[in-house]
Amino acid sequence: xxxxxxxxxxxxxxxxxxxxxxxxxxxxxxxxxxxxxxxxxxxxxxxxxxxxxxxxxxxxxxxxxxxxxxxxxxxxxxxxxxxxxxxxxxxxxxxxxxxxxxxxxxxxxxxxxxxxxxxxxxxxxxxxxxxxxxxxxxxxxxxxxxxxxxxxxxxxxxxxxxxxxxxxxxxxxxxxxxxxxxxxxxxxxxxxxxxxxxxxxxxxxxxxxxxxxxxxxxxxxxxxxxxxxxxxxxxxxxxxxxxxxxxxxxxxxxxxxxxxxxxxxxxxxxxxxxxxxxxxxxxxxxxxxxxxxxxxxxxxxxxxxxxxxxxxxxxxxxxxxxxxxxxxxxxxxxxxxxxxxxxxxxxxxxxxxxxxxxxxxxxxxxxxxxxxxxxxxxxxxxxxxxxxxxxxxxxxxxxxxxxxxxxxxx
Ligand code: 5AD
Ligand code: SF4
Numbered sequence: 136x137x138x139x140x141x142x143x144x145x146x147x148x149x150x151x152x153x154x155x156x157x158x159x160x161x162x163x164x165x166x167x168x169x170x171x172x173x174x175x176x177x178x179x180x181x182x183x184x185x186x187x188x189x190x191x192x193x194x195x196x197x198x199x200x201x202x203x204x205x206x207x208x209x210x211x212x213x214x215x216x217x218x219x220x221x222x223x224x225x226x227x228x229x230x231x232x233x234x235x236x237x238x239x240x241x242x243x244x245x246x247x248x249x250x251x252x253x254x255x256x257x258x259x260x261x262x263x264x265x266x267x268x269x270x271x272x273x274x275x276x277x278x279x280x281x282x283x284x285x286x287x288x289x290x291x292x293x294x295x296x297x298x299x300x301x302x303x304x305x306x307x308x309x310x311x312x313x314x315x316x317x318x319x320x321x322x323x324x325x326x327x328x329x330x331x332x333x334x335x336x337x338x339x340x341x342x343x344x345x346x347x348x349x350x351x352x353x354x355x356x357x358x359x360x361x362x363x364x365x366x367x368x369x370x371x372x373x374x375x376x377x378x379x380x381x382x383x384x385x386x387x388x389x390x391x392x393x394x395x396x397x398x399x400x401x402x403x404x405x406x407x408x409x410x411x412x413x414x415x416x417x418x419x420x421x422x423x424x425x426x427x428x429x430x431x432x433x434x435x436x437x438x439x440x441x442x443x444x445x446x447x448x449x450x451x452x453x454x455x456x457x458x459x460x461x462x463x464x465x466x467x468x469x470x471x472x473x474x475x476x477x478x479x480x481x482x483x484x485x486x487x488x489x490x491x492x493x494x495x496x497x498x499x500x501x502x503x504x505x506x507x508x509x510x511x512x513x514x515x516x517x518x519x520x521x522x523x524x525x526x527x528x529x530x531x532x533x534x535x536x537x538x539x540x541x542x543x544x545x
Pocket of ligand 2: 311
């Protein structure tokens with residue numbers, strides 16, 4: 136079942152404990168089993184916390200200790216997740232040459248892609264950095280700074296280079312990709328940028344993340360109808376299903392306008408699958424507000440959902456709100472939400488059994504003799520096949536659905 140081991144150390148709050156559990160289940164589909172022994176691990180992950188001072192120093196010290204396990208000749212991945220990773224980002228990779236991967240709290244949903252990024256067939260291309268939205272709970276605008284779009288000419292040059300290197304899929308990356316270019320007179324809209332990327336020969340699949348619902352334009356939604364290279368999956372975080380909570384969060388959309396965009400996406404591309412993020416236990420979230428979130432989930436029907444218990448980030452507006460909801464209530468809400476999501480994931484996944492999916496084969500699979508790749512809807516598919524197929528798109532018949540992946544046959 137598993138051929139690799141992951142060793143995780145978790146610091147800080149319940150949210151990190153939760154993320155670590157989540158990471159374990161996501162990596163299980165890439166063949167990783169948890170271990171308590173860092174020496175034998177194929178991947179070491181420190182899930183960090185930066186709420187208390189000195190946390191970063193502690194992480195640096197701990198990493199320095201752990202790097203001794205990364206002996207020459209052993210292909211071990213050392214990764215940092217959590218809030219320190221979110222705040223320091225690529226800076227960490229520059230500072231610590233033995234570090235392979237940084238997983239910010241904002242891109243947990245990219246974890247499987249990041250690890251498979253080694254395969255060199257699917258690569259991230261940053262299109263913009265920073266964020267101007269200042270959602271009241273979020274630290275990103277403070278630590279990442281104002282929104283800056285890269286020049287489209289630079290992005291396209293990079294994508295063409297990647298295509299020349301044999302990359303087949305690009306994931307356009309930014310905190311808020313669909314506000315790309317909005318603040319510049321010289322750059323195309325994000326929808327136009329996608330069309331330009333789609334014109335690059337050799338790149339056969341395009342994804343992007345993360346989308347802010349308020350900036351999800353009709354022009355962008357239309358791309359899902361007429362750009363065959365655009366993946367049939369979109370990550371569209373709602374954060375809450377309650378208008379009162381959305382307002383306190385400063386998200387700039389209502390439940391109804393969010394659902395309106397989802398309906399448009401589904402009418403333009405009926406087979407689209409949607410993933411999202413939800414925060415439970417935001418200050419002042421009542422039982423009724425929480426029920427609204429569950430009912431939003433029923434309407435959207437996410438294939439996968441990343442759920443977080445609200446945790447105050449010093450310096451943000453929400454950190455000043457009185458947060459008097461008992462911990463136990465928040466955790467009970469999280470449990471209910473996750474249970475509903477598990478049901479939805481399976482209900483959405485099961486009907487794919489028997490269908491054909493086009494899979495970009497990216498590497499070895501979970502079991503010996505298996506190869507593995509990603510379907511157009513972004514899910515991992517493991518199937519028996521020869522490793523000479525790595526790098527190509529193949530049609531796979533789905534035979535079984537799991538919570539985070541599919542099993543299939545060529
Ligand atoms: N508390 C809980 N969840 C948070 N997120 C961002 N900031 C916080 C916070 N302070 C969640 C949001 C975001 C995801 C990446 O992390 O749901 O979309
Ligand atoms: Fe944070 Fe909101 Fe910006 Fe996302 S859009 S990075 S949640 S401030």
